[in-house]
Amino acid sequence: MRKIAAALVAAVVIPLTGCSAPQPAGTTSPSPSDTGRTGASPTGPAASALPLEATFQQVINDVLPSIVQINTRVGLGSGIVYDTAGHIVTNAHVVGQATTMTVTLATGGEPRSARLVRSFEAGDLAVIKVDDPNGLKPARFGDSSKLRVGQMVLAMGNPLGLSGSVTNGIVSALGRTVTEPQTAGSPGATIANAIQTSAAINPGNSGGALVDLAGQVIGIPTLAATDPELGGGAAPGIGFAIPSNTATDIAAQIVRDGKVTNTHRAALGIRGSTVVGADGQPIGAGVAGVEPDGGAAKAGVRSGDVIVAVNGKDTPTMAALAEMLTTLKPGDQAKVEVLRRDGSRETVTVTLGQLPGE
Numbered sequence: 001m002r003k004i005a006a007a008l009v010a011a012v013v014i015p016l017t018g019c020s021a022p023q024p025a026g027t028t029s030p031s032p033s034d035t036g037r038t039g040a041s042p043t044g045p046a047a048s049a050l051p052l053e054a055t056f057q058q059v060i061n062d063v064l065p066s067i068v069q070i071n072t073r074v075g076l077g078s079g080i081v082y083d084t085a086g087h088i089v090t091n092a093h094v095v096g097q098a099t100t101m102t103v104t105l106a107t108g109g110e111p112r113s114a115r116l117v118r119s120f121e122a123g124d125l126a127v128i129k130v131d132d133p134n135g136l137k138p139a140r141f142g143d144s145s146k147l148r149v150g151q152m153v154l155a156m157g158n159p160l161g162l163s164g165s166v167t168n169g170i171v172s173a174l175g176r177t178v179t180e181p182q183t184a185g186s187p188g189a190t191i192a193n194a195i196q197t198s199a200a201i202n203p204g205n206s207g208g209a210l211v212d213l214a215g216q217v218i219g220i221p222t223l224a225a226t227d228p229e230l231g232g233g234a235a236p237g238i239g240f241a242i243p244s245n246t247a248t249d250i251a252a253q254i255v256r257d258g259k260v261t262n263t264h265r266a267a268l269g270i271r272g273s274t275v276v277g278a279d280g281q282p283i284g285a286g287v288a289g290v291e292p293d294g295g296a297a298k299a300g301v302r303s304g305d306v307i308v309a310v311n312g313k314d315t316p317t318m319a320a321l322a323e324m325l326t327t328l329k330p331g332d333q334a335k336v337e338v339l340r341r342d343g344s345r346e347t348v349t350v351t352l353g354q355l356p357g358e
Contacts, residue, residue: 055213059154060166062215066139067106067208069158070114070128072098078157078208079103079128080217082251086133089251090207091222091242092119092126092189093180103130106156106164118254120358122263124180124189124222125247127254139209142216144243147171147195155199155221155239157208169199169237177326178223178240179319190319192265192326194240195219201239210241218244253357260357266328267355268301268336269294274317275306282316284308284339291353299348301338308345309337330354 066081070090077094081087088103095101095116102111112130119126130136151171159165173196182188197210201221210219219241227235253260275286284306290297301307307315311334315321328334330352337347 056154056168059211059213059215060156063139063154063209063211063217064106064156064164064166065137066217067156067158067164069104069106069161069163070094070101070207071104071111072096072101074098076158076161076204077206078204078221080139080207080209080220081136082127082255083138084133084136085255086114086130086136087117087251087255088114088128088130089220089247090126090128091220092121092124094207095119095126095128101128103128104163105136106158108163118259118358120250120254120260120263122189122265122355122358123242123246123250124191125220125242125250127251139217140215141244141248142212142214142218144195144218144245147174147212147218147243149173152213153197153199153218154211154213155197155201155205155208156211157205157221159200159202159204161204165205167200169197172196172198172238176240177323179323180223188319190322190326191222191240191242193243193246194222195243197221197239197241198237199239200237201241205239216244220244220247263355263357264330265355266325266330266332266334266352267294268307268321268325268334268350269296269353270301270307272307272318272321274319285315285318285321287338295350295353296336299336299350300346301336301348301350304341306339307336308339311335325352328352 068079070077070079079088079090082089099116101114103114104111112132114128114130117127117129149171155167176194176196177192178194179190180188201224205221208221209217210221212218221241223240225235225238269291270287271289272285272287274282275284277283287303287305289303310324332352334350335347336350339345
């Protein structure tokens with residue numbers, strides 16, 4: 001599975017795009033969604049809907065009241081009501097640099113002011129808190145470890161600012177590792193164990209909900225693949241979501257402690273950037289600095305070294321190195337091949353530390 005995931009990442013050069021949308025000019029509060037009104041019941045043809053249609057309608061009625069639209073000064077995205085205290089989980093790139101924002105329920109109503117509690121940029125997750133939590137309906141989160149390829153899912157959010165939109169698809173693959181493009185609003189997070197889905201994900205869907213037919217949130221839509229042959233346009237039917245187990249773990253830490261105390265992610269203990277060779281092609285992750293007490297420093301990795309492989313797998317870019325580290329755990333020992341300044345190569349054994357929280 002991991003080899004397939006790496007091939008996918010390389011093939012699209014993570015032509016992936018975050019799914020928060022620019023703030024449309026003249027945006028007003030979203031209008032209520034008829035399908036999302038609490039207590040709404042199907043009438044007319046819907047009353048005699050086919051079983052699958054009836055299931056879709058029931059799930060939408062149950063879950064849509066827990067989906068919100070988040071507006072900042074520079075864009076918009078989606079979020080999921082986490083608890084009755086007013087906490088909402090979303091993507092870090094939806095929040096961006098904003099510390100205050102407005103939130104509108106998918107079922108309508110006046111915008112509510114909210115503030116940032118904490119962002120965890122390395123995992124592209126954030127928690128915000130609404131000042132007035134009255135009437136908020138927390139979503140039910142499912143166990144993403146139990147997902148199976150082929151399960152039907154619904155993606156709920158606010159693509160292009162169209163409040164309370166729903167698309168359907170299946171779980172196309174599991175265990176993908178994807179890296180976001182680094183932009184002003186996104187730090188280029190690497191997402192491990194991402195859920196691949198065919199449900200349409202568009203700008204504005206980020207931070208919303210990927211939902212199973214039991215009405216449980218099993219993922220947070222975050223990225224859509226792009227196709228270089230289409231000039232960077234969206235690749236139809238290929239989107240990625242953060243697993244619910246990851247999202248709820250990080251959200252629980254932020255709500256409880258105000259920050260992420262345990263990332264569960266391995267780290268070498270370096271700062272670096274991609275190094276390009278004379279032919280213009282990336283050759284490795286250049287080490288700009290090492291943490292004094294980190295695993296890399298203890299193993300003899302120094303500033304100026306270039307990390308070219310980990311456990312025998314090439315790491316031509318910082319993104320490739322980050323993706324490789326997501327397959328390992330804190331405390332694991334990794335064989336790290338480095339290119340020294342004098343041109344020599346050496347393989348050292350690094351005991352991996354833990355990626356710090358934010």
